Structures are given as structure tokens and as C-alpha cells.
Amino acid sequence: MRITDTYYLVLAAMIFTIGAVGVLVRRNVLVMFMCIELMLNAVNLTFVAFARQLNDVRGQAFVFFTLVVAAAEVAVGLAIIVAIFRRRRGATADDVRMLKG
Amino acid sequence: MTAVIFFIFAALALVGALGVVLARNPVHSALLLVVTLVSVAVFFVQQQAHLLAAVQVIVYAGAIVVLFLFVIMLLGVDREESLDDPLPHQRSAAIALGAIVLAELIFLAGHNWATGATAPDQFALKGGSTALGNNVERVARVLFTDFLWPFEITAGLLVIAVVGSVVLARRSGQPVELLEEEVDSVDDVDTLEGEAAAP
Numbered sequence: 169m170r171i172t173d174t175y176y177l178v179l180a181a182m183i184f185t186i187g188a189v190g191v192l193v194r195r196n197v198l199v200m201f202m203c204i205e206l207m208l209n210a211v212n213l214t215f216v217a218f219a220r221q222l223n224d225v226r227g228q229a230f231v232f233f234t235l236v237v238a239a240a241e242v243a244v245g246l247a248i249i250v251a252i253f254r255r256r257r258g259a260t261a262d263d264v265r266m267l268k269g
Numbered sequence: 270m271t272a273v274i275f276f277i278f279a280a281l282a283l284v285g286a287l288g289v290v291l292a293r294n295p296v297h298s299a300l301l302l303v304v305t306l307v308s309v310a311v312f313f314v315q316q317q318a319h320l321l322a323a324v325q326v327i328v329y330a331g332a333i334v335v336l337f338l339f340v341i342m343l344l345g346v347d348r349e350e351s352l353d354d355p356l357p358h359q360r361s362a363a364i365a366l367g368a369i370v371l372a373e374l375i376f377l378a379g380h381n382w383a384t385g386a387t388a389p390d391q392f393a394l395k396g397g398s399t400a401l402g403n404n405v406e407r408v409a410r411v412l413f414t415d416f417l418w419p420f421e422i423t424a425g426l427l428v429i430a431v432v433g434s435v436v437l438a439r440r441s442g443q444p445v446e447l448l449e450e451e452v453d454s455v456d457d458v459d460t461l462e463g464e465a466a467a468p
Binding site for chain 2: 169170171174175176177178179180181182183184185186187188189190192193194195196198199201202203205206209212213216217219220223224225226228229231232233235236237238239240241242243244246247248249250251253254259
């Protein structure tokens with residue numbers, strides 16, 4: 169059987185959904201970050217699938233920018249987690265509930 | 270053969286993704302994330318994105334997951350965590366919303382909503398003149414011509430991220446206003462003051 173681009177798109181949709189549900193369900197901020205990485209990866213897979221479908225290498229170039237944003241986001245996000253942990257002795261989303269005002 | 274590889278690694282990617290969400294220990298989550306990332310790298314190879322497959326393994330599995338593990342170990346949060354739900358109905362609502370999102374995305378994926386326009390020769394993934402070279406050369410050519418300005422801006426973004434993370438994670442020189450439980454846990458307040466005054 170031939171693997172068409174739709175297979176990749178459906179798989180990317182599944183990974184994205186698992187990541188989104190993970191962000192909503194988990195309370196550990198680190199695991200929430202990993203779920204965001206899952207969602208970014210699903211989008212990368214979609215970019216590459218469309219790059220092949222449309223035979224356009226610019227779709228692959230875009231994945232580079234997603235990678236850079238993911239790396240910057242992880243660096244800043246983990247610094248924020250370390251700062252919160254220093255104050256609160258915990259790294260769950262409930263530890264920053266005073267932010268709700 | 271392509272189909273067999275696809276289904277094997279699709280199963281691995283989904284198991285890894287589910288494991289990230291369901292694992293109680295953050296270290297296990299991070300290691301299962303690697304399984305998903307490497308599977309996605311295999312899909313990149315299958316779709317002729319060889320450069321991206323290498324970058325995926327190096328940057329994600331090599332740098333980002335290691336950073337995650339480093340922070341987990343630094344903070345000492347590598348203990349089991351209960352998955353109990355403090356808010357009633359939050360989990361079921363999240364799963365219902367996830368099912369809706371999945372249905373929408375699969376509905377879209379089944380449609381032929383791409384225009385079907387093929388790229389001009391200079392942007393073609395394959396084909397075009399042989400002088401355009403292989404996948405790496407083509408991606409590099411696009412990155413350093415058409416996307417040169419965004420590419421330079423990402424350098425600025427990375428510098429800002431580095432400076433921001435240093436500022437955020439730095440231990441400030443002034444004595445911070447201590448939370449009450451922190452003061453209680455410290456036996457000798459003098460050592461704390463000495464430590465704060467040292468820098």
C-alpha cells in the first residue's frame with residue numbers, strides 16, 4: 169500500500185491532540201512543557217508533509233524557524249520554572265495560582 | 270516496505286506521546302519524549318527531509334531533552350506524582366475538548382485543501398535542474414536567499430532568549446523578601462544574611 173500525505177497529517181493531528189490534552193490535564197509544569205514540544209513537533213511533521221505534497225522546499229525551511237522558537241521557548245521557560253521553584257518549593261501549576269489576581 | 274516502517278514508527282510515536290502525558294515520573298516523560306522525537310525524525314527521512322531529520326535528532330533529542338533532564342535533576346522533582354485530579358470534571362472536559370480538536374483536524378486532513386500548485390524549479394523539493402543539488406543544498410539556498418532576513422532575526426531571538434534566561438535564573442544580589450515557610454526552615458538566620466551579603 170502507498171503511504172500518502174494524509175497518513176502523515178492524521179498522525180500529526182493525533183500527536184497534536186495528545187499534546188493539547190496533556191497541557192490541559194497535567195499539573196507538573198515540566199510535563200506541560202514537554203507536551204508543548206509534542207505539539208510543535210506535530211506542526212513540524214505537517215510542514216514537512218505539505219512540503220512534499222506541494223514539492224516546495226520552503227516548507228522545510230519553515231521548520232527551521234519553528235525549531236529556533238522551540239529552543240528559545242524552552243530556555244526561557246525552564247529559567248522561569250527554576251525561578252518559581254526557588255520561591256515556592258514546587259513546580260506544579262498550582263504553585264503559581266496567585267498569578268490569577 | 271515504506272508502509273511497514275511508517276506504521277511501526279507511527280505506533281512508536283503515539284505510544285511515546287501517550288507516555289509523556291501518562292507517566293507519573295517526569296524523567297520517564299522526558300525519555301518517552303525522545304521516542305516520539307526520533308520517530309518524527311524517521312518520518313522526516315521518509316519525506317526526503319534529510320537535513321531536518323539530522324537537525325531534529327541533534328537539537329531536540331540532543332539539546333532540548335537534555336536541558337529538560339538537567340532541570341528535573343537540578344530541582345529534584347524526579348519523584349512520583351499523583352495523577353489525581355484536584356478539580357472535578359477538569360480531566361473529562363479536557364478529553365472531550367481533545368476529541369473535538371482531533372475530529373476537526375482529521376476532517377481537515379482528509380480534504381484536498383492544498384491548492385495543488387507546484388513550486389517553480391528553484392524551490393522544487395526534487396526535480397528541477399541538477400545544478401540545484403540535494404536536499405541540504407536546496408534548503409540552504411532558500412534559507413540564505415529568500416529567508417535571509419527572518420534567518421538573521423532568529424539570531425536576535427536566540428540572543429534575547431539567552432539573556433532572558435540568565436536574568437530570570439540568576440540569584441539576585443539583594444536579599445529577597447523571604448516567604449515565611451522558607452524562614453522557618455532555616456535554622457540560623459545569620460548564615461542566610463551572610464550569604465546574601467557576600468556578593
